[in-house]
Amino acid sequence: MKRRDFVKTMPLATLIPAGLVAQAGNALAGDAQAGNAEAAKAPAGKGPAPTASDGGSKKVVLPDYAGKLQTSDGSVTSADGVTQPGFKHRTSNADPKAPYKMPLTQEEQDIFDGKKGEELAKVMQIVVAHGNVFGAEKLVDLGGAPHCSLYTGTDYMKPMIKLFQECATAGLKTYAPYTVNPRCYDLYNVNNNETDMQLIYEGYKLQRDLDWVHAQLGAPDLNYRSCACYVDEVGNAPPPGTYVAWAESSAINYGNSALGIRTNRNAGGMELLCGLLGKAPLFGLMTDEGRMANWLIDVKTTKEPDLGVLGTAIGLKVIDGIPFITGMEKTLGTEVTNDNMHLLKKMGSATAASGAVGLYHVENLTPDAKEKGRKLLKEGYQTYVYDDAEQARVLAGFPVEWEGRPEDPTVCLIGCPHNTYKELLDWGTKVTDELEKRGLKTGAIPTKMFCSNVVRDHLVKEHPLLVGKMTQAQMRFTNMCTVSYAGMKDFSERTFGVTNSPKTRNYYPSVRYLKDDALIEVICTGKIPKSA
Amino acid sequence: MAKTFKGRPLLAGNLEGKALASKQPLNTTGSYLENLFGGNTTSAPCTDPNNKEFYKKDLAGAIICTTTTVGSSLGGAALMGVGDLGMGPKAMLFSEHVDSVSIAGLLMDDIWNGKRVIAIDLLGDEFLDAVKTGDPLSIKEDGTVEVG
DSSP: OOHHHHHHTOOOOOSSOTTOOOGGGOOOOOHHHHHHHHHHHSOOSSOSOOBTTTTTOOOOOOOTTTTSSOOSSSOEEOTTSOEEOOSOOOOOOOOTTSOOOOOOOHHHHHHHTTTTOHHHHHHHHHHHHHHHHTTOOOEEEOOSOOEEOOOOOOGGGHHHHHHHHHHHHTTOOOSSOOEEOOOSOOSSSSOOOHHHHHIIIIITTTHHHHHHHHHHHTOOOGGGOOSOTTSTTTOOOOOTTOBOOBOSHHHHHHIIIIIOOBOOOOOTTHHHHHHHHTEEEOOGGGSTGGGOEEEEEEEOOSSOOOHHHHHHHHHHHHTTSOEEEESOHHHHOSSOOTTTHHHHHHHHHHHHHHSOOOOOEETTTSHHHHHHGGGGEEEEEEEEEEOHHHHHHHHHTSOOOOTTSOSSOOEEEEOSSOOOHHHHHHHHHHHHHHHHHTTOSSOSSOEEEEOOHHHHHHHHHHOHHHHHHHHHTTEEEEOSOHHHHHTSTTHHHHOOEEESOHHHHHHOTTSEEOOHHHHHHHHHHSSOOTTO | OOEEEEOEEEEOOOEEEEEEEOSSOEETTTTOHHHHTTOOOSOOBBOOTTOTTTBTBBOTTOEEEESOEESOTTHHHHHHHHHHTTOSOSEEEESSOOOHHHHHHHHHHHHHHOOOOEEEEOOOHHHHHHOOTTOEEEEOTTSEEEEO
């Protein structure tokens, strides 16, 4: 059934009536809800909406960075510049014939009713209401640890930060220490100019408040900040089958697929509420049915596929579907290890950035696929053949020219999602070896290696001499978010970034995606090879 | 002649007003840039040029009629943010299934802050075929929306 057809059959269920009917009929009528009812009865004062100019509103001067701060998840923009449905859940298994309320245990109902505090009651009410919208079967206990995507201390985050500060003040903490996406900026390891500093200090005015909230609720210090929370050094890699509530598109994508954990694609904030509760509504990607594949991706390239292009192609094709990928044994092997996790990360994050893929299966490799094989394919699945011609076609859609950008590359961005230890080691070795071979003392352009501090420290400990050479080669480690950095004000006008990240390229087409060999050539010479 | 549609009341309420309608989705973060980044607290002119029907229209206090919402996964936070400025919509009426991001923000603002934006989804394509900007609407808490 197509989504649109399914939607038409949905129930006329009142999920949150004007007076907020408590779950299973137990009333909870706080002041807030009474206020809601009054507000809801009021007429819409504005009526037909005038244009801004018609309305006579005062002239508002937008800072140049406006709109360039929302990065990392969700916005999927087509080649025509149209925002597509992105990183969201839009289906439901609710009974179409009756209002839906998921059953709660007595303990859950007690929390809902406020017997364990007002704040936790509200947390429970939000999580339950959210689950009801999507027809969740029940609440399930969470394991592992949460991963939170709330990382932007922008003004509009004020109510969200206030909500979680009130949780912290009430003494709530997540059920386990949780990981958080990297900060949007780095004050130390990149050369921020005055424009950058304006963005940092004016654009992220609430960063301190947000960081402090995280510290109170159970996040470790900033050295562990990473979108790749699952690397050994950061340590958030729950075993297969574990229910978690994560946010951050690439982490969810990797976790569901390569780790075999079970999380929905949560909105920013919902993951932390679930973390405080230690429970999440069971629906969607957390269920067996919701993890079935509706696309077979048949990879038939004559050489190993470019994983960035392949991931992008899959995302563009399946949008928010679930692909089952075949033909990858030679490229990816048959075990998920520290030696191939970066490859899965690269391909998967591209599927999540060009589309909204929250889970993929690779035949004979990823946990679900190893357990169930092609039984994961839903009846009526579609097939997408990815061969040399298709790879060339998709790659041709990656912009090569960009108006206003410097003529030659000015910076190399490696690691989005954040680098693993192996990636740091491989890139450091390859670049410094190549420079040495060419008799060059340093790289022609700086290279930013995006990673958590603990991953960087691992490399410093194991390969201090290499780190020295990397520093000499202008390879600097930074623990910020790559896409936030690439989204800084006027980045594309004053910077020509090149990257190995299909995710960064998807969000910022002004940043050019190149294969590893071409990137090394750029780092050495400052020029893009003609063959690239 | 008035037409009546029945949807799923996610955040129920009774309301009368005029519609602001588009058959294109609302970008929750991209539409409120003047409010979220410019500090505009007097109006909410839509800043998303991709939505030609909403672009430059005042979203503050509006009854937004659309398919669904798109944009960043922080879209829920954005809705809370404009609500905090008093520039949020009065109601959001969706022809399709609500998405997990916007409903998360609406539920958080409703339950935590007592700020309700009436939300009804699953009104069907026919709803958006019928409703035009400026049409009078009558919303009932059972999810009924009367157009005209």
